[in-house]
Amino acid sequence: MGSLLEIVDLEKRFELHILNEKEIDALHDVSFDVKEGEILALTGKSGSGKSTLMKCIYRTYLTTSGRMIYRDGQGAVIDLASATEHEVLRIRRTEMTYCSQFLQVIPRVPAIDVVASGLVARGRSIEEARRATSVCFERLSLPAELWDAYPSVFSGGEQQRVNIARAMISRPRFLLVDEPTASLDITTKDAVIDMLLELKLAGTSIILISHDEHTLRRMSDRSLHLENGRLKEAVVYA
Amino acid sequence: MNNNWLLRVRNLTKIYGEATPGVLERTGPKFDTNICSRTGAVVAVNGISFDLYPGEVLGVVGESGSGKSTLVQMLYFDQEVTAGEVNFKPIEDGNVNLFELSNQKKRYVRNHLMGMVYQNPRDGLNFRFTSGGNIAEKLLMANVFNVGKIRIRGADLLTKTEVPIQRMDESPARFSGGMQQRVQIAKAIANNPPLLLLDEVTSGLDVSVQAKVLDLIRGLQQDLGVSMIVVSHDLGVIRMLTDRTMVLKHGQIVEQGLTDQILQDPQHGYTQLLVSSLL
Numbered sequence: 015m016g017s018l019l020e021i022v023d024l025e026k027r028f029e030l031h032i033l034n035e036k037e038i039d040a041l042h043d044v045s046f047d048v049k050e051g052e053i054l055a056l057t058g059k060s061g062s063g064k065s066t067l068m069k070c071i072y073r074t075y076l077t078t079s080g081r082m083i084y085r086d087g088q089g090a091v092i093d094l095a096s097a098t099e100h101e102v103l104r105i106r107r108t109e110m111t112y113c114s115q116f117l118q119v120i121p122r123v124p125a126i127d128v129v130a131s132g133l134v135a136r137g138r139s140i141e142e143a144r145r146a147t148s149v150c151f152e153r154l155s156l157p158a159e160l161w162d163a164y165p166s167v168f169s170g171g172e173q174q175r176v177n178i179a180r181a182m183i184s185r186p187r188f189l190l191v192d193e194p195t196a197s198l199d200i201t202t203k204d205a206v207i208d209m210l211l212e213l214k215l216a217g218t219s220i221i222l223i224s225h226d227e228h229t230l231r232r233m234s235d236r237s238l239h240l241e242n243g244r245l246k247e248a249v250v251y252a
Numbered sequence: 253m254n255n256n257w258l259l260r261v262r263n264l265t266k267i268y269g270e271a272t273p274g275v276l277e278r279t280g281p282k283f284d285t286n287i288c289s290r291t292g293a294v295v296a297v298n299g300i301s302f303d304l305y306p307g308e309v310l311g312v313v314g315e316s317g318s319g320k321s322t323l324v325q326m327l328y329f330d331q332e333v334t335a336g337e338v339n340f341k342p343i344e345d346g347n348v349n350l351f352e353l354s355n356q357k358k359r360y361v362r363n364h365l366m367g368m369v370y371q372n373p374r375d376g377l378n379f380r381f382t383s384g385g386n387i388a389e390k391l392l393m394a395n396v397f398n399v400g401k402i403r404i405r406g407a408d409l410l411t412k413t414e415v416p417i418q419r420m421d422e423s424p425a426r427f428s429g430g431m432q433q434r435v436q437i438a439k440a441i442a443n444n445p446p447l448l449l450l451d452e453v454t455s456g457l458d459v460s461v462q463a464k465v466l467d468l469i470r471g472l473q474q475d476l477g478v479s480m481i482v483v484s485h486d487l488g489v490i491r492m493l494t495d496r497t498m499v500l501k502h503g504q505i506v507e508q509g510l511t512d513q514i515l516q517d518p519q520h521g522y523t524q525l526l527v528s529s530l531l
C-alpha cells in the first residue's frame with residue numbers, strides 16, 4: 015500500500031521569548047511514514063513528544079524544520095509543514111480530523127451540535143447530522159439526557175466521548191487520536207476501539223497515541239516509540 | 253496562486269502626518285513605536301496584506317493603538333488610505349482597486365456589499381431615529397424603497413438578533429448596551445452583505461451579554477455564510493469566532509496563522525505575551 019503521509023527530518027523547537035529566550039527541544043530527526051489504511055501507534059513516556067508530533071501534523075504547532083508530505087484525497091501532494099493556512103483548513107474540512115487529549119469546545123453549544131456541526135460543515139442538513147450524532151452517542155453510551163447539555167459541565171469520560179464522536183462522525187480519511195480511551199471504563203473503551211476499527215475497515219488511516227496496552231493490542235498495526243523527542247525502532251504487532 | 257479570495261488587501265497603509273520617504277522603514281515593532289523619529293508622523297497601518305476567502309472568519313488582534321480599527325475603517329471607507337490596494341470579488345470580479353472607484357461607486361460598495369459593527373453603537377446607529385428607522389436607513393441606501401417591505405424586513409432582522417419587536421419604534425438611546433449592539437448587528441446585515449466588519453463589538457459589555465452577542469454573531473455566520481473580519485483585543489473572542497488570525501503591533505503584522513496555532517504555539521514574543529496574559 016502507498017504512503018499517506020511521509021515525515022522527513024522533522025524538528026520542533028519552542029522558543030519562549032518571554033522567558034529570556036528559553037528554548038525547548040521537543041522533536042529531533044523524526045522520520046517515518048503512515049501507510050494508507052493502517053493504524054500507526056505512537057508510544058512513549060509522558061513528555062516524550064507524542065502529542066507535539068501529532069499537533070505538528072495537524073498544524074496546531076508549526077514545525078521548526080523538516081517536511082510532512084501528505085497525499086490528499088484527490089491525489090495532490092502537499093507539504094503540511096509549509097502549506098498555506100487555507101490549504102490546511104481545506105484538508106481539515108474535507109479529510110483530516112484530530113481528537114485531542116482534552117475536549118476544547120466553543121462554549122454554550124450543546125453536545126449534539128458540537129458533533130453534528132462537523133457534518134453540517136461538510137454539507138449535510140442539521141437534522142441528518144443530529145440523527146447520525148445520536149447513533150454515535152448511543153454506541154458510546156453517552157446518557158441521552160446529556161445530549162442537549164453543554165459539554166463544559168460533563169465529567170472527563172463524558173467529555174472524551176464527545177471528543178471522539180466529533181473526530182469520527184465525518185468518517186475522515188485521516189484521523190489523529192490522542193489517548194482516545196484514557197478515561198473510559200472497559201466496555202466503553204471497547205466500543206470506541208470497535209468504532210475506530212470500523213473506520214479503518216472503511217479506509218481511514220489512523221495515528222493513535224495511547225498508554226493503554228489493551229487499546230494498543232487491539233488496534234495498532236505498527237507502533238513507533240518516542241524517547242526524548244527521538245524515534246526508536248518500530249514494533250509490528252502480528 | 254489561488255484565485256478563490258473574496259477580498260484581497262495589498263500593502264494597505266495609513267500615515268497621519270507627513271508621508272516622507274523612509275517613514276515606513278523607521279517605524280514598526282522593530283523600533284517599538286509607530287511614530288517616525290524624524291518627522292513625528294504616526295504610521296497607524298504599515299503595509300498590511302492578506303486574502304479573505306468566502307465564508308471565512310479572520311481575526312485581527314493587537315493592543316490599543318496597533319492599527320486594528322484603522323484597518324477595518326479604511327476597508328469601510330471611513331478613513332482615507334495613504335497607500336495600498338483592495339480588490340473585492342463582487343466589484344468587476346476583483347479587477348479594480350476599490351480606492352480608485354468614484355465616490356458614488358464607493359457608497360454602493362459600502363451600502364450594498366459590506367456591513368460594519370462598531371465598538372461604540374453611537375458610531376453605527378443614529379440615536380435620533382428609532383431602531384426600526386436605523387435599519388430602514390440602511391435598506392433605503394441599498395435602494396429598497398417599499399415601506400411595507402422595509403417594515404417587514406426590519407421586524408425580521410430584529411427578531412433574528414433577539415431585539416423585542418415591541419421596541420422597534422423606540423430610539424436605541426433607551427436600550428441597554430447589549431441591545432444597542434444587537435440593533436447595530438441587525439442593521440449591518442440588513443442588505444445581506446458578503447462581507448461583515450466587526451470592530452471590538454463586545455468590548456464594554458458585561459460577560460453574560462458579551463456571550464449572547466458572540467453567540468448571535470456565530471449563529472449568523474453559520475446561517476448566512478458571510479465572510480467576516482473580527483477585530484478584538486480579546487483572545488477569547490478570537491478563539492470563539494475565527495479560523496485564522498493576524499497579530500498586529502505598531503501597524504504591522506507580526507504573526508499570522510491558524511487560530512489554534514496562534515493560541516497554542518505563538519511564535520512572536522508579543523503574541524506569546526498576549527497568550528500568556530490570557531486567564
